[in-house]
Amino acid sequence: MENKYVCSVDIGGTKIATAIMEYPADGGVPHPVFEAEVPTEAQEGGEAVFQRIEASIKAALEANPDVEVLGVGIGAAGVVDPKTGAIAYANEIMPGWSGVQLGPRLREDLGLPVAVVGDVQAHALGEAHWGVGKGKFSVLCLGIGTGIGGAYVENGRVMQGFHGAAGHMGHIECSAAAGIPCACGRSGHLESVASGTSIGRMYDERFGRVDPSRPSVGRDVNDLCRAGDAKATEVIHDAGFALGASLGSLANILDPEVIVLSGGVIHQGPDWRSQTWKDSVHEGYASQALDPLQDTPILIGSLEGDAPLIGAAEHLLASLK
Amino acid sequence: MENKYVCSVDIGGTKIATAIMEYPADGGVPHPVFEAEVPTEAQEGGEAVFQRIEASIKAALEANPDVEVLGVGIGAAGVVDPKTGAIAYANEIMPGWSGVQLGPRLREDLGLPVAVVGDVQAHALGEAHWGVGKGKFSVLCLGIGTGIGGAYVENGRVMQGFHGAAGHMGHIECSAAAGIPCACGRSGHLESVASGTSIGRMYDERFGRVDPSRPSVGRDVNDLCRAGDAKATEVIHDAGFALGASLGSLANILDPEVIVLSGGVIHQGPDWRSQTWKDSVHEGYASQALDPLQDTPILIGSLEGDAPLIGAAEHLLASLK
Known part of the structure; x- marks a missing residue:
C-alpha cells in the first residue's frame, strides 16, 4: 500500500485553511504535509470568497506537483446541501455566501472529486475517525x-x-x-x-x-x-x-x-x-x-485544530466509496 | 416474484399481537393474513411473558402451515439491545422484563431468523416504509x-x-x-x-x-x-x-x-x-x-394500528440483507 493524499479545506468566517493531507500507508493518523492560510474577508461577499478558496486549492496543488490527490474535501461554514455541496444557507457573518455553488463549481473547474460538508460536521468526522471517538x-x-x-x-x-x-x-x-x-x-x-x-x-x-x-x-x-x-x-x-x-x-x-x-x-x-x-x-x-x-x-x-481538515478528508474518502 | 411472509409480533404492556404479514408480489402494502392477540399479563414477570410470546409465535406458524416465513420481526416494549435483541432495560410497567434474552432464545428455539427492535421504533419503521413517510x-x-x-x-x-x-x-x-x-x-x-x-x-x-x-x-x-x-x-x-x-x-x-x-x-x-x-x-x-x-x-x-407489525417485519427484512 502507498500513502494516499487528499486536499482539505476548512472555510471559516475569519480564515480559509488549505492543506494536503497524507494518509500514511501504515495506517497512521493522517496529517498535513502542506498547509496554507488566507483571511476569508467574508465582508467582500460570496463570490470573492469562492475565488479565494479556488485560488487556495490551486496554489496548494501547484505547490505539491509530485503529489496526486484523490480529491478535495471541504468543511464549510453555513448549511451545506448534502446532495450537491452548494451552500444552502448562511447567516450574516458570511454575506452572500448562501447560494454559492461551492461543490458544483469546484468540481467543474478542478476536474477532481469534491465533497463538501459543514465545518462542525467535518470537525466531528475528524474526532470520530482519528480522535477520541x-x-x-x-x-x-x-x-x-x-x-x-x-x-x-x-x-x-x-x-x-x-x-x-x-x-x-x-x-x-x-x-x-x-x-x-x-x-x-x-x-x-x-x-x-x-x-x-x-x-x-x-x-x-x-x-x-x-x-x-x-x-x-x-x-x-x-x-x-x-x-x-x-x-x-x-x-x-x-x-x-x-x-x-x-x-x-x-x-x-x-x-x-x-x-x-x-x-x-x-x-x-x-x-x-x-x-x-x-x-x-x-x-x-x-x-x-x-x-x-x-x-x-x-x-x-484530542485533535484540536487539525480535526476539521482530517474530517473533511474523511468526508471526501467516504464520497468515493 | 412471489408473495413473501414474515411473522410479526408487537409486545406492549397490555397485549401481545402476533401476525403473519404478507408482502404482495406486486409491491403493495404488506398486510396481516393472520392475526392473534393475547394479554401480556406483565405482572406475572418476564419469564411468563416470554413463554406467552413464544407460544403465540408457534401458534401463528402452526395455524398457517402452508406459509413459509422468512423470519420473525418483533417490536418490543423496553430498551432492546441492538446487537442481540435481548431486553436491555424495562421500567416497572413490565417487572422482570429487563434482561430477558428475547432474541437469542427465540432464535435458538424456533430455528428462524429473529430481529427485535423497540415498539416505538417498529411503529416508525412502519410509517417510514409504508405510511406517510x-x-x-x-x-x-x-x-x-x-x-x-x-x-x-x-x-x-x-x-x-x-x-x-x-x-x-x-x-x-x-x-x-x-x-x-x-x-x-x-x-x-x-x-x-x-x-x-x-x-x-x-x-x-x-x-x-x-x-x-x-x-x-x-x-x-x-x-x-x-x-x-x-x-x-x-x-x-x-x-x-x-x-x-x-x-x-x-x-x-x-x-x-x-x-x-x-x-x-x-x-x-x-x-x-x-x-x-x-x-x-x-x-x-x-x-x-x-x-x-x-x-x-x-x-x-396513516397506518394506525398496523404500523408496529409492518415495521417489525421491515426490521426483520433489513436484518436479512
Missing part, C-alpha cells in the same frame, strides 16, 4: 466556542440531515435558558447559557463587567474562577450544568457511544476545563439522562 | 399517547442507538415544562406537558377536575375544547405549542425530511386533531425551528 460505533460531538454547534457520527458517517442542517445542538431548548434570547433570533436555547459569549454576558448581567471598558468573555470568567472567585464560580457552574443537561436531552434522543466536547472554549483557555466546569457538566448530565445512559462517557476532543 | 429520505416519528416516544428513520433504517435507547423524544427539556416532574423521575421534559396524561393533569391543576370522581385525561379536555370551552382550549393550546417547540428542537438536531405524529392521542380521539391543537403545534414549531427548517412538513401517521 476512534473505533466507537457512534459519537456525539459538541463544539463550544463563541457559539455552540455539533454533529452526530454513526458508523463513520456524519448525519447531515435532509437540508444539510442537522447538528444545530446549540439551538435546542434548555430549561436554564427559558426566555433568554438566542443569537439565532429565537429564545430558550442552550447556546444562550453555555457558550463562551454567554458566560461573559451572564457574569456581566449578574455582577457587572470584569473590565468596565468591554463586555466580559468566557475566559475572563474562567480566570476569575481559577483564582477562587465565588461569583465567577457560580456562573461557570451554571453554564456547565446547562450544557450537561442538554447533553442529557441529546443522549436521550441519539444514545451515542461517547460524547466528545471540543471547540475554542474547551481548547483555548489555559485550563478552561476546570474541575468546577467538569463537575457541573456531569451533574447536569446526570439530572437529565435516562437510566441506561447515565454512564455514557463525556470526553474532551 | 414512504419514499422520504428521513422521517422523525413521535408517538403521543399516555406518554411520548419517538424514533428517527433515515434511508429506511431506524436509529437504535448504542444501547438501543435512542428515540426517547418525550424526555428532552422543553421550556414549557421547566421544573415540572416527569414520569421518568427527572423534570422539565416534553412528556410532562404534551402527553394525554399531562393534558388531563394540567387541566385539573388549573381549573379542577372535569369529572370530580377521577383525574381528567386528554380526551376529556379535548371534548371540552370541541364544545368551545375557553379553559380547555387554553390547555390544548399550551400542550400543542410545547410539542411544536420540541419538534423544532428535534428538527434543529436531526433535520428530517418529514415529521410524523402518531399514537393513541392522535388516532383515538374523535377529532383530537383539532384545529386549535394543529395551529398550536405549528406555532410552537415556528418559534423554535431554524430558518432553513421552517417548512418541514408535520404529518399525521
Whole structure:
C-alpha cells in the first residue's frame, strides 16, 4: 500500500485553511504535509470568497506537483446541501455566501472529486475517525466556542440531515435558558447559557463587567474562577450544568457511544476545563439522562485544530466509496 | 416474484399481537393474513411473558402451515439491545422484563431468523416504509399517547442507538415544562406537558377536575375544547405549542425530511386533531425551528394500528440483507 493524499479545506468566517493531507500507508493518523492560510474577508461577499478558496486549492496543488490527490474535501461554514455541496444557507457573518455553488463549481473547474460538508460536521468526522471517538460505533460531538454547534457520527458517517442542517445542538431548548434570547433570533436555547459569549454576558448581567471598558468573555470568567472567585464560580457552574443537561436531552434522543466536547472554549483557555466546569457538566448530565445512559462517557476532543481538515478528508474518502 | 411472509409480533404492556404479514408480489402494502392477540399479563414477570410470546409465535406458524416465513420481526416494549435483541432495560410497567434474552432464545428455539427492535421504533419503521413517510429520505416519528416516544428513520433504517435507547423524544427539556416532574423521575421534559396524561393533569391543576370522581385525561379536555370551552382550549393550546417547540428542537438536531405524529392521542380521539391543537403545534414549531427548517412538513401517521407489525417485519427484512 502507498500513502494516499487528499486536499482539505476548512472555510471559516475569519480564515480559509488549505492543506494536503497524507494518509500514511501504515495506517497512521493522517496529517498535513502542506498547509496554507488566507483571511476569508467574508465582508467582500460570496463570490470573492469562492475565488479565494479556488485560488487556495490551486496554489496548494501547484505547490505539491509530485503529489496526486484523490480529491478535495471541504468543511464549510453555513448549511451545506448534502446532495450537491452548494451552500444552502448562511447567516450574516458570511454575506452572500448562501447560494454559492461551492461543490458544483469546484468540481467543474478542478476536474477532481469534491465533497463538501459543514465545518462542525467535518470537525466531528475528524474526532470520530482519528480522535477520541476512534473505533466507537457512534459519537456525539459538541463544539463550544463563541457559539455552540455539533454533529452526530454513526458508523463513520456524519448525519447531515435532509437540508444539510442537522447538528444545530446549540439551538435546542434548555430549561436554564427559558426566555433568554438566542443569537439565532429565537429564545430558550442552550447556546444562550453555555457558550463562551454567554458566560461573559451572564457574569456581566449578574455582577457587572470584569473590565468596565468591554463586555466580559468566557475566559475572563474562567480566570476569575481559577483564582477562587465565588461569583465567577457560580456562573461557570451554571453554564456547565446547562450544557450537561442538554447533553442529557441529546443522549436521550441519539444514545451515542461517547460524547466528545471540543471547540475554542474547551481548547483555548489555559485550563478552561476546570474541575468546577467538569463537575457541573456531569451533574447536569446526570439530572437529565435516562437510566441506561447515565454512564455514557463525556470526553474532551484530542485533535484540536487539525480535526476539521482530517474530517473533511474523511468526508471526501467516504464520497468515493 | 412471489408473495413473501414474515411473522410479526408487537409486545406492549397490555397485549401481545402476533401476525403473519404478507408482502404482495406486486409491491403493495404488506398486510396481516393472520392475526392473534393475547394479554401480556406483565405482572406475572418476564419469564411468563416470554413463554406467552413464544407460544403465540408457534401458534401463528402452526395455524398457517402452508406459509413459509422468512423470519420473525418483533417490536418490543423496553430498551432492546441492538446487537442481540435481548431486553436491555424495562421500567416497572413490565417487572422482570429487563434482561430477558428475547432474541437469542427465540432464535435458538424456533430455528428462524429473529430481529427485535423497540415498539416505538417498529411503529416508525412502519410509517417510514409504508405510511406517510414512504419514499422520504428521513422521517422523525413521535408517538403521543399516555406518554411520548419517538424514533428517527433515515434511508429506511431506524436509529437504535448504542444501547438501543435512542428515540426517547418525550424526555428532552422543553421550556414549557421547566421544573415540572416527569414520569421518568427527572423534570422539565416534553412528556410532562404534551402527553394525554399531562393534558388531563394540567387541566385539573388549573381549573379542577372535569369529572370530580377521577383525574381528567386528554380526551376529556379535548371534548371540552370541541364544545368551545375557553379553559380547555387554553390547555390544548399550551400542550400543542410545547410539542411544536420540541419538534423544532428535534428538527434543529436531526433535520428530517418529514415529521410524523402518531399514537393513541392522535388516532383515538374523535377529532383530537383539532384545529386549535394543529395551529398550536405549528406555532410552537415556528418559534423554535431554524430558518432553513421552517417548512418541514408535520404529518399525521396513516397506518394506525398496523404500523408496529409492518415495521417489525421491515426490521426483520433489513436484518436479512
